Amino acid sequence: MNDTYAHRIGETSVVVRGPDGRPLADRVVTVQQRRHAFSFGNIGFDFVSLVGGPGDEASAGVFGGAAGLGLETLAAEFTHLFNTATLPFYWGGYEPVRGRTDRQRLEATARWLVGRGVTVKGHPLVWHTVQPSWLLGLPAGEVERLLRARVRELVSGFAGLIGTWDAINEAVIMPVFANGDNAITPLARSKGRIAMVRLAFEEARAADPGATLLINDFDLSSAYECLIEGVLEAGVRIDAIGLQTHMHQGYRGEEYMGRMLDRFARYGLPLHLTESTLVSGHLMPSEIEDLNDYRIPSWPSTEEGEARQADEIVRHYRSLVAHPAVAAINYWGITDNGSWLGAPVGLLRSDGSRKPSYEALESLIKGEWWLPPTEMRTDASGAIRVRGFHGEYEVDGMPFTIGASGAPVSSGTGAPSVR
């Protein structure tokens, strides 16, 4: 815990009190961290079938599915590192047949995760890929009406369970996307990008005013900066900027990431690394432009690849957590089963065993950046001083928080005591 992470660390004074409300002076107590304030997330796609059942034919196979791993095993491995799960709401998977949605399974999954203390995020409300075939060919006005209705229904329907949404995905390429016919691209082309962003945010905001709404893109060039500037100038309120970093073609390095984060940090909004992946096998050739175009029968995880992935995931997370503007990192793969493009991006192998990357990430999230159960002695006024990463803590089972403000708190019964 050096200066690199100073912006993540707080120190707080906690008065420990007995059942009668009196401070317990000169007493040995056990302090430990319960949860990071920082959002360490991963996709929870694999949980949908395990919790909600197999679903019908039409919804199957849309990203994820953790064959071979039992629910409790997967959940234990997931929640040991991650406090946030992203669930899939791709229109094509969610509503494969018009009017027949996968809501039941997703609601059950979200509820199950929330019950285990996991924050759930939805992805994505508006996108041009993974589209239902029945939408194609409908008039633009009808597509817009259906899209607006979908956004409203999802966000209001899941309010209370899901409070964070990728409101619009990949708006930079949306109007000029040429890698698959869909009904959204022509709409974006005729309305313009900013109008599409406004549509997504307006509908979602109206449906749940308290939700955290993201714009999200893989295009991290000046194009995305220009789009964000246009959207902000147009008065659309964005809660966080989503930055994808699928690195199937190789880790881009700390210097690239630092420069990139600085460029987007200047809008004063939290940055969410929404989709981050590092492969533990061979790299995708760099000449592939749309990653979706790379389809191979098998993409194995290798010993060498796993060592590289472990090394890079540490470098990557260190550089992101060190940047003050970053508020969330969402890794894009828990197991290799059913991963996007069949790439070995998971932290667990297909058989459920941990890759070195899992343990490497554990050494940060639950190691260097974490306060394990620790004995401390209260002073004469019953207080201890605790220093650690922002988050939720407990002392002898009583909860307290270390926040960015470093405000003093009190544990146990009675009113908080400010010293």
Place this chain on the structure above:
Amino acid sequence: MNDTYAHRIGETSVVVRGPDGRPLADRVVTVQQRRHAFSFGNIGFDFVSLVGGPGDEASAGVFGGAAGLGLETLAAEFTHLFNTATLPFYWGGYEPVRGRTDRQRLEATARWLVGRGVTVKGHPLVWHTVQPSWLLGLPAGEVERLLRARVRELVSGFAGLIGTWDAINEAVIMPVFANGDNAITPLARSKGRIAMVRLAFEEARAADPGATLLINDFDLSSAYECLIEGVLEAGVRIDAIGLQTHMHQGYRGEEYMGRMLDRFARYGLPLHLTESTLVSGHLMPSEIEDLNDYRIPSWPSTEEGEARQADEIVRHYRSLVAHPAVAAINYWGITDNGSWLGAPVGLLRSDGSRKPSYEALESLIKGEWWLPPTEMRTDASGAIRVRGFHGEYEVDGMPFTIGASGAPVSSGTGAPSVR
């Protein structure tokens, strides 16, 4: 004149009248085109020294200078093909010492060109390159005040002589430009791109409400689309979209150009190909990202290169003139003397002789797309029907116009006669 250029061609009926105002029936008359409505332009940088004198040390060497060619020779070669000249108003060249501007020479040059029927355009009002050294280090507020004053003074000072301006140049890269310290990049970084565009257009518009104001960029990616969408959404009125196509690394082909033009045409604004070049020597290596980084002692024009340039300039101009949204093409080089980067991009060699590209362009602008002196016979009512590229024409020395509307006109004395 086939369908490819149908949107450029009009047909008009002209009643030819005698000195007494009566229609001249059944008379042989000579019709000819005087000028294209389409803006065929080139840089007029070379004229500044020839018309205005050598200038002082500080202003010298900022793009252009046509050593060896006399003024009248150059003017004859220029005006034979081009009806529009772009003059340089780079801040670093125009005001190399604070308060000491090159106004006198530029005003003399503009006046001289206008006197010869050439439309003059100014380039650029706001840019981050070719900056005066005295500006660097001033506080941002002072830089903004000086920039606003410069825009106002140039546009109002030249109103009547110069009615078209590149109001802002390369705004996409402006806030993240890293290839040279300057005072504009930090300003753009703190204000944002859209605010910079607004600044340029607001000041220029206020200074000359009738001026045609362009946004101009070399970045033709989605970034520029996003910027334009943001600017339009923010309510800034743009009169034309400027698209640079410096092709030192090779002609990009009709297909690329067509797709690119289609992308920018969807904003419903005229497209100006503001800076187009094709080299008549070896090509710049494709790995150079900022063309300014390629500096070689000598870049000769070669026979093979000249043949290629001639072929490509015809293909390029044909594809641009064929696109209905294009309203102007400005070539970026008349002679190879003092050309940007020392590249052999001119249509005239350094010794003033014509390259094949000059003659190739002549075969279009003054050949296939031009009506040379042509004898016609008036009908019983004194009328002739003339079909040709939009522009200015004359019949027996009396002017008439073929416009986009194809409205009938009358030549000679007396009121126009509508038939």
